[in-house]
Amino acid sequence: MKKKFSTGSLRNSFERRSFIIGSLQGGIGLLLAARMGYIAVAENKKYKMESESNRVNLSLIPPRRGWILDRNGAPLASNKADFRVDIIPDRLNDPATAIDTLGELLDLSAVQVKDLKAKLENVHGFQPIEVASGLDYDAFAAISVRLPDLPGVVPQRGFSRYYRTGPSVGHLIGFVGPASAEEYEKEPSQLLVTPGFKLGKDGLEKEFEQTLRGKPGARRVEVTASGRVVRDLNTREDTQGQSIRLTIDGPLQDYAARRIGLESGSVVVIDCLTGDLMCMASMPSFDPNSFSDGIGRVEYKMLSEDERVPLRNKVLKGLYPPGSTVKPMVAMSFLEAGLDPNESTICNGGLRVGNRVFHCWNRRGHGRVDMSKGIYQSCDVYFYYFAQKLGMNIIADMARRCGLGQTFPLPVTSQFYGTVPDPEWKLKKYGREWQAYDTVNATIGQGYMLFNPLQLAVYASRIATGNKIMPRLLLNGSKPSFDGMNFHGDHVQVIQQAMSDVINGPGTAGRARLPIDGIKMAGKTGTAQVVSLNVSSGKGGPWKYRDHGLFICFAPFDNPRYATAVVIEHGGGSGSAYPIARDVMTFLFDPEKGLEALHALEKQWGGTAQERLAARYAAYAAEAGVDIPPAPNDPADIARKVDAEARAAAAQPQEVATGAVTPGPEPVDDRQGGSPE
Template sequence: MALGSKQHISSATLRSSFDRRSVVIGALQGGLGVLLAARMGYIAVVENEKYQMEAESNRVNLALIPPRRGWILDRNGAPLASNRADFRVDVIPDRMLDPEREIHTLGGLLQLTTIQLQDLRDKIAGASGFQPVEVASGLDWDRFASVSVRLPDLPGVIPQRGYTRYYPTGPAVGHLIGFVGPASAEEYRQEHTPLLVTPGFKLGKDGLEKQFERQLRGEPGARRSEVTASGRIVRDLETREDVQGKTIQLTIDGPLQDYAARRIGLESGSVVVMDCLTGDLLCMASMPSFDPNSFSDGIGRLEWKMLADDDHVPLRNKVLKGLYPPGSTVKPMVAMSFLEAGLDPEETTVCAGGLRVGNRVFHCWNHRGHGQVNMSKAIYQSCDVYFYHFAQRLGMDVIAPMAKRLGLGQEFPLPVSSQFFGTVPDPAWKLRKYGKPWASFDTVNATIGQGYMLANPLQLAVMASRLASGNNLMPRLLLDKTPPRPASLGFSADHITIIRNAMNEVVNGGGTAHRAALPIQGIKMAGKTGTAQVVSLNVSSGKGGVWKHRDHGLFIFFAPFDNPRYAGAVVIEHGGGSGAAYPIARDVMTFLFDPAKGMDALHKLEAGWGGTAKERLAGEYATLAQEYGVDVPRAPVDVADIARAGDAEARAAAVAAAAQAEANVEAASSPTRIEGEP
């Protein structure tokens, strides 16, 4: 280049170099201009569609509106589960920039206690980041607004109006209805829809809430709104209303359910009441229970401690998952089997306090003996020897089919996740299960509801209702407008009357449960007591001492005795005998016929117990909070796990009951008491 040679630099060469280099720079500038135009053309024309979509997705925010859950009504249309409009605050952990600071700020704004803050941190730690976690619901306007105005400082925090599931009777329906909660990571994996991670959305975790999830859920609404970069809503573009879930009407009588649950009081047990005409389940109470209202935001450490530490297993639905030796409550059923097999009800045997079967002596609960005993007396005095005697004559092949016809060992077509249906032993069953032939003492044990025999309280209630009505009643939980017409079981009307009268004598005559008589003129309740031994007599007499060793108390009943309208069963775990069960049956039936009188009785009792079940749960929580504060181990992350834990416990208990039944059979080989007592 000319510039390279120093000698010839002159004004003219510099001028020409300036001109040449200007052209170069001008060309470069022009080239860059063309490049920019091309680049813009590429972005704006070729990639236009992509960027238009991105601009749209920037601008428009699609928010799902959780659907209002369908209500669950009792038979009279009163809500057992409803929705309450409220203000709530959720957080999405992934979107929080400084979680600890934000939690601290929220704690201050919402006035959360240290225990609530700890539970919140647990829930956030256990959530999978993108899932909303409930901070608080049921907020008043002031606290809600205080969070809303601080929103720019609280990324990931979502305050909104919503609905919270509300169970007016709380613990009374805990086991029956179940509860709702936010979707777990597992549930989200199974059902991968955005609704499940929408803040405020809850699905059924247990009980009927879970069984009828599809009907109850409804259709989510959607709100399309224009939002600024900081998330402020400029205007709503369009809103599609949610479609509320379907209402489900149960056969349950809400007040009766509540009454029965409260009447169980401090005991651990269950009450089932059925309609003798339709099979409608009016009441399926199982206590102690939990308050499903406090579960819907997840389970805190203290709540978990209350559940886990309680030896009355509040997580187990004892109506369906409690298995007990039915004890003497099977005697009317056995008597019916004898009648149908042709036994004359007036035929008698003499009870001298015991009977030799093979080379063993089986005692009657009354060691002094009942003397001359016919069928009626055998039922109302609960004489064991009468049943030992005739059972040997007529055999298990008469008794076992009758037990099954009346509902024992039966699984009912109910919308429940599981029911343990127990055992009705017969020779074929024993051979299959234990590889041993049936022995005469097995029959003897079965006639008094001991040995291998196990039943749940629902089956006992069904047995009572079928005996009382003579119809093949099926328990049902969903109310539909056409009442079922149950078929007759084909018993002779005389036989039904004999059983009814004998069971009436239990309560209203010289029987074992005279304190169970209804305090109502003109309505007589019939029943049958039962006591189920839990441990061998070597360990405990079953009457007192260690709670876990006391006998279960059972009672089946129906009323009015001559024209049965309602039937049911009460089982009190470790109640120390049937005396714990039949007063509850009496009060529940009193409430059914005369609510005011029933409530009077309950109020007197509750004064001694320290309030209603709901109040006692709240009190217990407060005491624990006082005592332990935040020094309690963590609760399981997923509430569904807790429901499963309840199942697992129930199954373990059922296995234990079966094992105990076997032990009792073994014990029967030695001449000790194995009698069904009142």
């Protein structure tokens, strides 16, 4: 059908079509009104929320960490208000330039800048990185002024962890650091990636993380699309974490750590009435203050290369052959097995068992030796002789009863068991029968025996009191009561007297006598060989071949209040250990006198432990330069690595023994033969 067009038909179609267009326009108008109604009314709630979440920015305020207090309420770990600068890698436009700029503004060293850049490569973009803390106000202001040019840089007022005594408490308390990717995965909370927030990485800081952490505060601010803060809406204060109160005596801990001086070793002090661990010093150590600021590559290299393993907590993870310090325990096992303490044997410098001769450390012999003399002169033959008669099993049982080779319910990240060898153990471990020489070795604390200083201290306290002292680290106000050890008769007093004679009588450690009237200390020396006598005499030569020096003691000897164990690694014999024990014990009863002794020594050593560490670091850094590999990214990795290395080191001497250890001469003091001073 062909349509005819005329003026009239066009007029009509114009009418029609303008109507269509009008309707279409009206329709679209209605559609728009409906659409707007839908968005503004039906979806109003959703969009209102989105508009609020646009407008309001919630930023967390890291909670102030709870303090770690010593037994008297003095802080071992506290918080210091300071200015700090973090960066959030995700928000940086040009990370390298930003760090260089910050380096200039904050006057960072080349190594620090390098460390920061290395960190930047290793972390997830949302994890804040600490650039510097403890800034003075001027540096802080300099950064704050430049903020518009430095997106991703977060300067803030905050708190940083402060350990007043530094290295003295490093191993015990641990340190804090920013959360690692792993920790964030385990606990994906916004707090963990809040700049300035740190959590415990090692030691008590890690064990009591949840207690110490507290609740974060929050700041609600109105921000523009570009993130500029327009105004504060409201702020909720943070809730500080709870404090924990330790049994540690802060000044004593610091004293003991400093008194160890140039040596590598540990000191443990236990309160014999309560089991309170008053001191768990392990040196050399690291400075937890600087670890908490982030571990630099120079610092890490210096510490990890040191053969004295300053990263290892030797109180819990140092395992040592106890040497003659086990003798009071062996003697106690004899007593409990029915041996009369007056029963004696003759020491001619050696004992023949079968066709072999086992030597006493004193080749000239001790003559007639009873139990008391066996202890105070540390006569090996006495113990060889009666151990052959009474057997290894009573000794091993007694060792375990005294806490040796045991772990204790303490809030620590890890503690090592060590080894109490007996025939069953040897068969299981090596598939060999127990030999006479194994017993001989065990009675003088050599061979397979390995204990840590904490166990030695617990053992000292138990043998001193006859009570089953359980060590504790947290002060909770209650006074614990202990089971007795069920030692019979006057056995405890026999051992107390013999150990007193070690110091106050004709014994091996006369110089350990306390310089305090009316208080007598009892103790036992130990010298543990590290290599056999034909490799090194153990007294001099390379450090790592020197004998360990050990000493356990308690005071007052007849009514024990404090028990102490001192272990000096490669100290060259017990002579390195007991002066420290003496001074620590002196400090307990008379701090003035103890400090006097320490100050004289520190003058020779070149300052306190903290000062020496700082000086050593400065010298090392100057020498090392910039080209060293970076420190592990997560400080927790360091703790793990140290733990693994400690385990490996502890496992090392555990080859099957093929003969008796020939004890080297005890570094008996000058008053040889026990003549009184």
